[in-house]
Amino acid sequence: MNDQSGREFSTLIDSLSTNLTSFFREKQHFDFLTDRFLPALMEQKKKNSNFKIRAWSAGCSSGEEPYSIAISLLESTQGQGRWDVKILATDISTSILETAKAGIYDAERVSPVSLNQKRKYLIPHNDRDGKAFKVSKELRDTVIFKYLNLMNDWPIKGPLDFIFCRNVMIYFEKSTQERLINRYWDLLDSGGILFTGHSESLTGIEHKFKYIQPTIYMKP
Numbered sequence: 001m002n003d004q005s006g007r008e009f010s011t012l013i014d015s016l017s018t019n020l021t022s023f024f025r026e027k028q029h030f031d032f033l034t035d036r037f038l039p040a041l042m043e044q045k046k047k048n049s050n051f052k053i054r055a056w057s058a059g060c061s062s063g064e065e066p067y068s069i070a071i072s073l074l075e076s077t078q079g080q081g082r083w084d085v086k087i088l089a090t091d092i093s094t095s096i097l098e099t100a101k102a103g104i105y106d107a108e109r110v111s112p113v114s115l116n117q118k119r120k121y122l123i124p125h126n127d128r129d130g131k132a133f134k135v136s137k138e139l140r141d142t143v144i145f146k147y148l149n150l151m152n153d154w155p156i157k158g159p160l161d162f163i164f165c166r167n168v169m170i171y172f173e174k175s176t177q178e179r180l181i182n183r184y185w186d187l188l189d190s191g192g193i194l195f196t197g198h199s200e201s202l203t204g205i206e207h208k209f210k211y212i213q214p215t216i217y218m219k220p
């Protein structure tokens with residue numbers, strides 16, 4: 001695809017899909033991550049001298065979701081030894097990925113980030129009218145943004161510890177959702193977690209996940 005047709009394709013994609021997202025959207029997922037999942041995962045990994053944590057934000061939009069995951073992971077692993085934390089963040093829209101990579105957000109968009117976390121991970125950025133913030137280098141180094149259409153092949157090396165695929169599958173037919181859910185299963189490590197969006201329950205889909213709480217599923 002050349003630059004011109006790539007831009008046209010991306011504009012078409014943007015008009016077909018909504019990019020709605022926010023920092024720490026669906027807070028219960030981040031509470032589950034930091035209060036329940038990560039402490040147990042880290043304990044288990046320490047026993048096996050495996051200090052890698054790998055996650056995927058599938059349909060990451062303008063980056064608020066993977067950066068929120070990165071903040072949660074960095075906060076949980078800080079002062080706990082040398083953890084190697086990486087989040088793959090993918091989307092079908094190349095223009096939204098550019099916004100995500102730049103990591104610059106208006107002050108009101110970062111309001112869900114706590115003051116303490118703002119101090120650590122957001123740098124005041126005054127290029128725009130009014131106040132904006134740019135995510136820190138540490139956050140940007142933790143997240144790898146890539147173009148990926150979920151309908152195609154996934155050049156992703158598992159196993160992954162958890163996957164966020166939230167508010168993306170809602171646009172797909174049940175049969176497509178079922179195929180995706182089972183592909184996520186294949187990529188997850190045992191004990192790994194799949195987070196879906198608030199209106200994306202797995203009811204009516206054939207799968208092997210264990211239900212943990214609404215929109216949180218575990219590969220046993």
Ligand SMILES: C[S@@+](CC[C@H](N)C(=O)[O-])C[C@H]1O[C@@H](n2cnc3c(N)ncnc32)[C@H](O)[C@@H]1O
Nearest residue numbers: 018019020021059061091092149150166167168
């Ligand atoms: C509503 S946003 C959700 C963002 C984030 N996951 C959240 O819940 O806050 C949906 C995103 O899915 C992306 N998307 C839609 N279809 C896709 C596909 N086939 N492959 C990859 N991404 C897709 C859109 O470009 C959009 O950025």
